[in-house]
Amino acid sequence: MTEFRSVAAATGEPFGEPFQVDGPAEVAAACAAAEAAFDVYRATSREDRAVFLERIAAEILALGDSLVEAAMAESGLPRARLEGERGRTVGQLQLFAQVLRSGQWQQLRIDPALPDRQPPRPDLRLRMIPLGPVAVFGASNFPLAFSTAGGDTASALAAGCPVVVKGHPAHPQTGALVAGAIARAVEASGLPAGVFGHVAGPSNELGAALVQDPRITAVGFTGSRGGGLALVKLAQARDVPIPVYAEMSSINPVLLLPEALKARGEALGTAFVGSLTMGAGQFCTNPGLVFAIEGEGLDAFVSAASGAVADAKPQTMLTTGIRAAFGSGTDALAGHAAVKTLAQGDTGNTTCGGAVLFQTTATEFLADKALQHEVFGASSIIVRCADEVELAAVVAGLEGQLTATLHMDAADEPLAGRLLPLLERKAGRVLANGWPTGVDVCHAMVHGGPFPATSDARTTSVGSLAIDRFLRPVSYQNLAQSILPPELRDDARNDGAPRLIDGTLTLG
Amino acid sequence: MTEFRSVAAATGEPFGEPFQVDGPAEVAAACAAAEAAFDVYRATSREDRAVFLERIAAEILALGDSLVEAAMAESGLPRARLEGERGRTVGQLQLFAQVLRSGQWQQLRIDPALPDRQPPRPDLRLRMIPLGPVAVFGASNFPLAFSTAGGDTASALAAGCPVVVKGHPAHPQTGALVAGAIARAVEASGLPAGVFGHVAGPSNELGAALVQDPRITAVGFTGSRGGGLALVKLAQARDVPIPVYAEMSSINPVLLLPEALKARGEALGTAFVGSLTMGAGQFCTNPGLVFAIEGEGLDAFVSAASGAVADAKPQTMLTTGIRAAFGSGTDALAGHAAVKTLAQGDTGNTTCGGAVLFQTTATEFLADKALQHEVFGASSIIVRCADEVELAAVVAGLEGQLTATLHMDAADEPLAGRLLPLLERKAGRVLANGWPTGVDVCHAMVHGGPFPATSDARTTSVGSLAIDRFLRPVSYQNLAQSILPPELRDDARNDGAPRLIDGTLTLG
Structure with a gap:
């Protein structure tokens, strides 16, 4: 195969102009260009790099409606959602421009020489430097905000790393448009073209070649557990292993605490299904699990949620493959001896998926890890617990998660306080009285969160802290002022970046 | 085998009372205790934890000369060195007490709610929390500063992680004394005993069981490349993979730039051998490689260094195994067709090792990666380069290193400036006009540094930044003040820790 085409999410049919299928030669060329561009790019000033990110944002906006229309056709997501996602994408780039200007990410540290100490201390100065070229794998479910110019690309470029994107085959037109916008910003900024590379094609081999290229120094990925673990394995088997930041699998438990449930079980049930079915449930933070203690409040919740699920309309899913996997996942749960199907709406067809709600008990949930497998789409399991002990036990039995949600009233605070240390160990974000599907930048x-939510719990893939993933510390000892990096010189005091001087933090 | 004994470095003979050989049962008990202690320990205040670290330091000093004498007998290192190392160990604990009090490591971030923004922003607050129980493998070459209460233990305890140390079999008496001191500090601080665990024994299986225990969440290791990579592999094969911070292998290139070499080639040669032979060359940062451009200065350097090596006295090495490996490593270099032996002092015996100096050319060095294998001990290779192009080529051909050293005069600064971007990518520390063997805390x-110097270039195992290895970020969304972690509450403004509020860094 030398060409491939977009597939319309709504019909499963190919459309539009064909795209070249890239292979090992294109990967090698993009990685060579990225490596060649690295030293020039990382030597740019914080301000120049901030302006570059802002130019990318402007170029994306300049694509106008053609971008939104391409994304709508390829992903099946509605206009309002994609316009919002475009705003988020642009906002992310602007946030990292602001982060660059603040300079905090450089972690500048200076320990002046102490010649009279025994043993004498030399002059030591530290900064963070970028790792090198980064491979980014876009996600299918956010064709803008987690794809070609998404959070991984924005944070890696901010760190000073050239980026090679492996475009997601579910949205090649969208990806090509955004890649063109970035390339125009690279050129307008007078940067080497290798600062941004883009390869596309439907095969897994393309991504494997990218991760195995010796010039790649880190990988950002958002997608399935299987896909993420395959990349981790390839990265670890290299002569020089590299870090992989894979955001993979999460079922995002929602805990309904007794007083909140008693006060508003029905309203919670309706609101829960709103979160569950948003975007056909195709969110990494979709609430796939509900934990609650038996009682009238839980009955009211189940009744309202079941009704809302039964009424839910099927929605176009991202790809026919995702639709099919949703079908197999929900079929497996429906056929599970310990699982009861509470409600199922219109099941849709080969491109549209409905919503399904299941129920089990704490004992059954703890007995079978298969009940924790992520079913990507609008599917959730309510786990009925006898008491607080069972509630704590199901939380303790969880795999790592991106989020954990508490619905609680003031009278639930003592219980929430007891659960919090457990929830912190299981999730990257703990939220109260909301739904996990909104992820503010x-x-x-x-x-992020413990495995298998991600392959590296020490980081985040959304928000300004994400820049740290692509940096490493270097210490400079007794270097002459003239060859020290400019931000570490004695005369660099007023560049705005905070510095830790002999252990004391000073604002720039 | 149920018991093992110390071996005197100077004689290779066992001495002293026998120690129990710990096995899977002791590992499981220590890990269970660590897990049980975790929530209590991480809930301690920064001040309480700082006082605890200071108590450990005081308890180590209270061991008095018995500690120094045990370490001398077991390691063969001289008294002055071990007294200095004890000061360094105590100083590390005190440094982390200071770090704890500063609060910067918590990375507190608050993004206040923006209810009127579209979409509205919830209240979001972030802090770093400890990973959980940490396994620490001590190094043979620093029986105090990189062992039982060394940098890994100090930084993990500072982060709020219970620690289980696998005592190094080369110094069981030293290890047991220090473990006892830590246990007394745990008790005096009113902490659960599981905050610190200690298992000992001569087998690799013991360490493997520790890394595989599901309650262990991270590993700190200093030692050989083979040992480090074995632990990395075990950690990656777990159901839940965990990070391994292994400081493994480095040959620490020293670049003699032309003007410095011209001005003081002979003096540099003598000083170099001083660094090479310090502590029988048993340093992670031992200068095992010298790069220089042909010329009279290099001839003078080679002549002086050869003379000093020929005169060097053999020194007791840490273990007979290390002595034997030093012999095989230097024999392999001596027998290498492209390597010339420049000088060799008295070769010692089965417990003492001498010093050896080799020479090769840039072309030969680039042709055989085997010339980059670390030979632990006082062995170094001078690589003669024809010109700057060859000098840059050998640097570019290097594996990752802990350090890279420049000897340079003012007139060398332009060349040093051209080499610096290359050196930064190869090493965690770049130093000028000194020797890499001093590592200030x-x-x-x-x-730290790129692979294979370490298994994770994004960190350091010495210095205050080492605490970051054992932390991960958690975000709290719309949590009531009463259940928020105390340091993130509205009324926590004056606890001294800096906070990033809506993107602006404010000192506490």
Whole structure:
């Protein structure tokens, strides 16, 4: 195969102009260009790099409606959602421009020489430097915000790393449009073309070649557990292993605490299904699991949620493959001896998926890890617990998660306080009285969490902290001022970046 | 085998009382205790944890001369060195107490709610939390500073992680004394005993069981490349993979730039051998490689260094195994067709090792990766380069290193400036006009570097930044003040820790 085409999510039929299927030669060329561009790119000033990111944002906006229409056709997602996602994508780039200007990410540290100490201390200065060229694998479910110019690309470029994107085959037109926008920003900024590379094609071999290229120094990925683990394995088997930041699998438990459930079980049930079915349930943070203690409040919740699921309309899913996997996943749960199907709406067809709600008990949930497998789409399991002990036990039995949600009233606070240490160990984000499907792009966001939510719990893939993934510390000892990196020189005091001087933090 | 004994480094003979050989049961008990202690320990205040670290330091000093004498007998290292190392160990614990009090490591971030923004932003707050119980493998070459209460233990305890140490079999008495000191500090601080565990024994299986225990969440290791990679493999094969911070293998290139070499080739040669033979060359940062451009300066350097090596006295090595490996490593180099033996001092015996100096050309060095294998001990290779192009080529051909050293005069600065971007990518620390064997414990130190110097270039195992290895971010969304972690509450403004509020860094 030398060419491939877009597939319309709504029909499963190919459309539009064909795209070249890239192979090992294109991967090698993109990686060579990225490596050649690295030293030039990382030597740019914080301000120049910030302006570059802002140019990418402007070029994406300049694509106008053609971008939204391509994404709508390829992903099946509605206009309002994709316009919002475009805003988020542009906002992410602008956030990283702001992060660059702040300079905090450089972690500048200076320990002045102490010649009279025994033993004498030399002059030591530290900064973070970028790792090198980064491979980014876009996600199918956010064709803009987690794809070609998404959070991984924005944070890696901010760190000073050239990026080679492996375009997602579910949205090649969208990806090509955005790649063109980035390339125009690279050129307008006078940067080497290798700062951004883009390869596309439907095969897994293409991605494997990219991860195995010796010039690639880190990988960002959002997608399935199987896909993420395959990349981790390839990265670890290299002569020089590299870090893989794979955001993979999460079922995002929602805990309905007794007082909240008693006060508003029915309203919670309706709101829960709103979150469950948003975007056909195709969110990494979709609430796939509900934990609650038996009682009238839970009955009211189940009744309202079941009704809302039964009424839910099928929605176009991202690809026919995702639709088929949703079908197999929900079929497996429906056929599970310990699982009861509470409600199922219109099941749709080969491109549209409906919503399904299941129920089991704490004992059954703890007995079978298969009940924790992510079913990507609008599917959720309510786990009925006898008491607080069972509630804590099902939380303790969870795999790692992106999020954990508490619905609680003031009278639930003592219980929530007891659960919090457990929830922190299981999830990257703990939220109260909301739904996990909104992920704000800001400084205090963690979109990450213990395995298998991600392959590296020490980071986040959303928010400004994501830049740290692509940096490593270097220490400079007794270097002459003239060859020290500019930001570490004695005369660099007023560049705005905070510095830790002999252990004391000073604002720039 | 149920018991094992210390072996005197100077004689290779067992001495002293026998120690129990721990096995899977002791590993499981230590890990269970660590897990049980985790929530209590991580809930301690920064101040309480700082005082605990200071108590450990005091308890180590209270061991008095018995500790130094045990370490001398077991390691063969001289008294002055071990007294200095004890000071360094105590200083590390005190540094982390200071780090704890500063609060910067918590990375507190608050993004206040923006209810009127579209979409509205919830209240988001972030802090770093400890990973969980950490396994620490001590190094043979620093029986105090990189062992039982060494940098890995100090930084993990500072982060809030219980620690289980696998004592190094080369110094069981030293290890047991220090473990006892830590246990007394745990008790005096009113902490659960599981905050610190200690298992000992001569087998690799013991360490494997520790890394495979599901309650262990991260591993710190200093030792050989083979040992480090074995632990990495075990950690990656777990149901839940965990990070391994292995500091493994480095030959620490020293670049003699032309003007410095011209001005003081002879003096550099003598000083170089001083660094090479310090502690029988048994340093991770031992200068095992010298790069220089042909000329009279290099001839003078070679002549002086050869003379000093020929005169070098053999020194007791840490173990007979290390002595034997040093012999095989130097024999392999001596027998290499492309390597010339420049000088060899008295070769010692089965416990003492001498010094050896080799020479090769840039072309030969680039042709055989085997010339980059670390030979632990006082062995170094001088690589003669024809010109700057060859010098840059050998640097580019290097594996990852802990350090890279420049000897340079003012007139060498342009060349040093051209080499610096290359050196930064190869090493965690770049130093000028000194020797790499001194590693200061401070804020701006990086004792780390690209693979195979370490298994994770994004960190350091020495200095205050080492605490970051054992932390992960958690985000709290719309949590009531009463259940928020105390340091993230609205009324926590004056606890001294810096906070990033809506993107602006504010000092506490």
